[in-house]
Amino acid sequence: LVLSRPFYRKDGSCGYCKHAPKGDAYALRSIEKAARAVDAEPPSSTSMGFHAYQFSPDMYDRLIQLGFRRSGHFTYKPDNLRNCCRMYTIRTSDVPNTKEHRHAVNRFIRNITGSLETKKNLLFSLAKTLTAGEARADPKRFYTRFGPAAFSKEKYDLYRRYQQHVHQDREISEKGFKGFLCDSPFDTLELDEEFWEVLNGRSSGKLASFGPVHECYYIDEKLCAIAVLDVLPSGISSVYFIWDPAYASWGLGTIGGLREVALTQRLGLAYYYLGFYIADCHKMKYKAKFGGEILDLATYEFWALKDVSVKLQDGRFATLVESATDETVPLGEFRLDYGSYAPQRHELTSGQARDVSENVYGVGRNAYTKAERFAAKLSLEYGLKYYNEHNNPLYVTKDQDEEDEGKHMTTLPFVVPGILPLWQV
Known part of the structure; x- marks a missing residue:
């Protein structure tokens, strides 16, 4: 300490x-x-x-x-x-199953699959519908990957576009990006291969370690969003979410939040922390x-x-x-x-x-x-x-x-x- x-x-x-x-x-x-x-x-x-x-x-x-x-x-x-x-x-x-959230999920699934399953589901589950929709998508069309909270030029360029377009921020620097979204007080050496296998859905094991991560979203194999998260013993803490202004109509911010709640539930954690x-x-x-x-x-x-x-x-x-x-x-x-x-x-x-x-x-x-x-x-x-x-x-x-x-x-x-x-x- x-x-x-x-x-x-x-x-x-x-x-x-x-x-x-x-x-x-x-x-x-x-x-x-x-x-x-x-x-x-x-x-x-x-x-x-x-x-x-x-x-x-x-x-x-x-x-x-x-x-x-x-x-x-x-x-x-x-x-x-x-x-x-x-x-x-x-x-x-958990997240309220609202009409706004259902529309966001359906729009996202149409965007990544080109269609929407038409059968009526009276017990519409946001998490299950998202998971099923992503499973139907061509991996080259949409996928995400969890990785270390590390700097890359590709990530920084996306952050710069997002800050300029969404927040009208003009004072943007690589140093500021690293200090805000890459640096942390945690010992990341404890994040072993099993940690990444569990997060990326390739292992059904329990998390044995915790720490900061970037979940990178790809559309047509191009980086389009980054979820900056802290994986903690009691839950997932959302630090920041960045999306490409070119995909403003996709509602990626809402989708990111819904996916992170679903991740919290999949990992058997208690809470999703949204900050302040x-x-x-x-x-x-x-x-x-x-x-x-x-x-x-x-x-x-x-x-x-x-x-x-x-x-x-x-x-x-x-x-x-x-x-x-x-x-x-x-x-x-x-x-x-x-x-x-x-x-x-x-x-x-x-x-x-x-x-x-x-x-x-x-x-x-x-x-x-x-x-x-x-x-x-x-x-x-x-x-x-x-x-x-x-x-x-x-x-x-x-x-x-x-x-x-x-x-x-x-x-x-x-x-x-x-x-x-x-x-x-």
Whole structure:
């Protein structure tokens, strides 16, 4: 295990909202009201993390359960109280059999086989239909291959075309591609021949090792898409998916997601991880079509997205409970259990989820005064440096922003959803 020291980072750019003005950039309405009263700077991309130079897939699997995500060697989780976008870990074990998904599968099969089996199937299975369709296709027309997450000029050229066409990205480099989609902290020497045989469907054995892979898609023997995946003990984590703009009408992004859910099931793994879900970001909210669950960082519980989507749709921060909690009653930070690294799934019994984020994290709530009291106590007991200046900033004033201009590493606030409360230390 080789890691950098952890750090808390504010960034001037956000890859999701691009810092476009939006009314829900503030996590809570009470924070927005207080910030606007002093003409504060709008929220920016804010996260905490570390550089991981070497750790195991099992360790990363545990971190995903706690809301972390990796980009190359950088492993991070958002501060959803201060970030400009609310980001929730999302996972699924199955995909809703929707009309949109059935159309996507049928269109794809027609494209690779030239026809569609006409017999009616009242129990239409997305995974079985995809598998059967691919089996009927001429291997020269369509096939995929799993291989190492390694750089090649062919892969980079496809990535460059995709970024330029789909994301209008102009700052593209081989170094950036390698750092984002090839580099990882995992020991890939453990990925033996049996690992690749199982992934490529040539062996029915069980996976004995885990790590990063590229699944390359070929149409007419030309590379047309790449699925960048982490194969982990609890499931498949989707890192990124790239497709050739020439095949935009094929819906390869949707097909890729459906195939990865099917792969998760074939390998006998529990979950397909889709990264972060952002309800008010058009590039990220499509993940809701895959159903599944989102992680509440404040309580470390997974909630079915169908049960809580209405609480997330305005882009504000949500802390979820199942009760008739009075919204005027202050609550403290919830106790977090890191012991199992396995958040519980919350099953609704009363039929309604409630958002108590203002009760817990609203301006002036008890969480902040309690955290400051325990910070002072820890400082006295252990000789820790006590940061008493801007230690709980829910927003940044313009004079503070000018002082910090060019500085990205700042002090970890006393209260952050998903970080162990100071009173639990």
